Amino acid sequence: MIYVDGILIQDEQSSSSLSSSSQGSSLLLDVMRHSVIMSASESFKNLEEKNVSFAESDSESSTKDRYVYIFQSEFAVVNPALVDFVGTDEATTCVGLVIRNRKSGMTSIAHMDSPKVVDLGLSQMLSLVLEDDNAELDVHMVGGYEDVDIKNADGGDFAEPEGYSYPLCCKLVETFQKRRENFHIQTLFILGHNTKLDAQGNTCPVFNGCLVDTSTGSIFPASFDRTSRCPDEIVRRIRVSSSFDDPSWKGKLLDTYDTKSDRFIIAPCRWTMRLVEYVWExxxxxxxxxxxxxxxSPSAEGPDFVDNSRRVWEYLLKYPEWSKTYPRRQPRVFERTTDGQWTKC
Incomplete structure (x- = not known):
């Protein structure tokens, strides 16, 4: 169930002859046009983007605050007693999704990249957030932009357009509506709300990431650099690609962070010589x-997209056998140091 400003949003067309995708489109546009959501989007747009860096010269907070960062296809549930901030970035056609329990402060974040992972992914995200069926959950969505023109946005035929952002956002909102939990939409900075034109006239996101203060639930636009996209950046990026061929992850988000122990546990993933040959090309x-x-979204990627891709490929070419990265098929485990950073166990 979806609430905006404490009011339940009724799906008036659920019993009509509209297809499921059309219902999702109609519901999404209705919620995006809500005056409270419009106001929240404008306020979010006016916030200063926080640049997170653990470089000594750039970040005084790295010695004080405890962060959890997630990559594409990953999710994490964090306890505010153990984690101060949680975030993600590099979202163009993807969506950063935050769900926070108002009472406990338990905060779940995911970097959703496909409608195919929404159903199981939401169940994963909620596994440690719900205390009971009546829990009140605040929801924030940041990312996804108008990578295609949304036709008939003012009504009529809600045909699903080509592209990536719109179908994903439709699926997310439609699934919130169908589930029994109480989802209070606070931020919906997606699609048109999150779209601007670059110098060449191409559409691109206003913001690519977000950061959540777990103690207050406040959310900010954010970007991270290589020092703060940690731990185990390269291997976790590889896992995004290699998981596509692993049936055990089909329809799921990648689990990397252990909530109770405040450790990253990067489960073994295999990559094939076919992948290594492909990245060589x-x-x-x-x-x-x-x-x-x-x-x-070639015209909307960050300036380090190509560099990040090449670093991943160079690792695969250097270590073509996955067992070198995961000796004895054991996970890669990282624990937090006293200064808030990570060390391999």
Whole structure:
């Protein structure tokens, strides 16, 4: 069930002859047009983006605050007693989703990249957030932009457009409505609310990430650098690609963080020689061709997209056998140090 400003949003067209995708489109647009959501989006747009860095010269808070960062396809549930901030970025056509229990402060965050992971992914996210069936859950969505023109946005035929952002956002809102939990939409900074034009006239996101203060539930636009996208950046990026061929992760988000112990536990993932051969071919491409072949939104990616891709490929070429990264098929475990950073166990 979806609430906005404490009022239950009724799905008036649920019993009509509209298809499921059309119902999702109609519901999404109705919620996005709600005056409270419009106002919240405008306020969010006016916030200053927080740049998170653990470099000594750039971040005084790295010695005080405890962060959890998640990559694409990952999720984490954090306890405010153990974690001060949780966030994600690099979302263009993806959506950063935050669900927080108002009473306990338990906060779940995911980097959703496909409608196919929404159903099981939401169940994963809620596994440690719900205290009872009547829990009041605040919801924030940041990311996804108008990567295609949304036709008939003012009514009529809600045909699902081509592209990535719109179908994902529709699926998320539609699934919230169908579930029995109480979801209070606070931030819906997606699609048109999160779209601007670049210098070449291409649409691109206003913000690509978010950061949540777990003690207060406040959310801010945010970006992270290489020092704060941790721990185990390269291996976790590889896992995003290799998990596509692993049936055990089908329809699921990648679980990386252990809530109770405040540790990252990166489960073993296998990569094949076929993947290694493929990335060797990709690594021969020009930067422009890498963007066009490897991104769902070539004109909207951050300046480090190609560099990050090449670093992943170079790791795979250096360690083509996955067992070198996961000796004895054991997970890679990282625990927090006294200064808030991470060390491998």
């Amino acid at each position: 990709l690594n021969q491409l020009s930067d422009e061709d890498i963007l066009n072949n490897c991104s769902t």
